[in-house]
Amino acid sequence: MKRIEGYGMRLFPHGIDFRSDRRRRRKGVLGTFIMEERARRGGFRGEIKAFSRASQRRLAFVFANVGTRFRSLVTLTYHAQAESWEGVGDRNRRIVQRSKRDLNRFLTAMRPQMGAYLWVQEFQARGVVHYHLVCERELFEPEIRLVWCRAIDALDDAAARRYAAKVDAIREEAQVRKYLGHYIGKGRQKRLPDGVGGAGRWWGASRSIEMIVLGELVAGELKGRKLNAPEVRTLRCLRKFLSRIVGFKFRGGVLVDWGGRTSERLLRALRSVVNFYGSTEKRESLLERFGWEVVGVGDE
Numbered sequence: 001m002k003r004i005e006g007y008g009m010r011l012f013p014h015g016i017d018f019r020s021d022r023r024r025r026r027k028g029v030l031g032t033f034i035m036e037e038r039a040r041r042g043g044f045r046g047e048i049k050a051f052s053r054a055s056q057r058r059l060a061f062v063f064a065n066v067g068t069r070f071r072s073l074v075t076l077t078y079h080a081q082a083e084s085w086e087g088v089g090d091r092n093r094r095i096v097q098r099s100k101r102d103l104n105r106f107l108t109a110m111r112p113q114m115g116a117y118l119w120v121q122e123f124q125a126r127g128v129v130h131y132h133l134v135c136e137r138e139l140f141e142p143e144i145r146l147v148w149c150r151a152i153d154a155l156d157d158a159a160a161r162r163y164a165a166k167v168d169a170i171r172e173e174a175q176v177r178k179y180l181g182h183y184i185g186k187g188r189q190k191r192l193p194d195g196v197g198g199a200g201r202w203w204g205a206s207r208s209i210e211m212i213v214l215g216e217l218v219a220g221e222l223k224g225r226k227l228n229a230p231e232v233r234t235l236r237c238l239r240k241f242l243s244r245i246v247g248f249k250f251r252g253g254v255l256v257d258w259g260g261r262t263s264e265r266l267l268r269a270l271r272s273v274v275n276f277y278g279s280t281e282k283r284e285s286l287l288e289r290f291g292w293e294v295v296g297v298g299d300e
Helices: 053-065 088-114 141-151 158-163 173-185 229-246 261-277 283-290
Strands: 007-012 015-019 025-028 031-034 072-076 117-123 129-135 165-169 203-205 215-220 253-256
Touching: 007 053, 007 229, 007 261, 015 053, 015 229, 015 261, 053 117, 053 203, 053 253, 072 088, 088 117, 088 129, 088 141, 141 158, 141 165, 215 229, 215 261, 229 261
Parallel strands: none
Antiparallel strands: 007 015, 007 215, 015 253, 025 031, 072 129, 072 165, 117 129, 117 203
16 A cells, blocks of 8 residues: 655554654744755665564554455475585575575466465574465465475475475464564564575565555645645644553654554544544535536636
């Protein structure tokens, strides 16, 4: 799902996505004032070396609010025997360097059968990377093993053909939640092993993944800085209200609400505050609501 590009908020059944106006503020004698915005410099994204807290929070947010019902849990591993000329660190680095290519080959072949999916990576105790996937359709384990072994060029490896892939059926949605909590809690498997300096992205999702949205309010795009006053007032009130609920000054970002109570309270508050402050209507909606006609210059 596309993220909010402007200043606004989106409510989900189990989370809140709040995008601030990203303007720098400073407290002075006369109160808080907005400082001049500095020009942002672009640049290349460096190598991903760790599974950051922000990435973990985003993963949990997607898992908590996804509208897709997952039916299969897939585990993909490597036999990954060390060659005679390499040590354990060299073996780990060799597997990591090819793993994203292998995963892409597997996903390309299996997308029609899998439907919507989400994948995460881990490192085994021996230091070899492996993947977990959840998808919305039931899968046939022998087919998954064959496709994965073909993707990793291990069709001649009898052990890989037998143990490299595993498929478990998901009978209850609670299994997915329990799996996610167990996954994020395994800190050891989120650390890079010996010989590996970076492992690329730690998780990803298909484009067909859909998230359930309960409500949305956007004050305007950030590029032009022309924000709608009623929406800005509403967002400020909601951010203060949310800060009181969570017990700290919430500035923005994603907030996971597994119980859903905070999202429900904020949704009710959103409706009340919008009714109080009103909302900015576009010209087209006013014409449609009042039935006015557009009169051009020179018309009688």
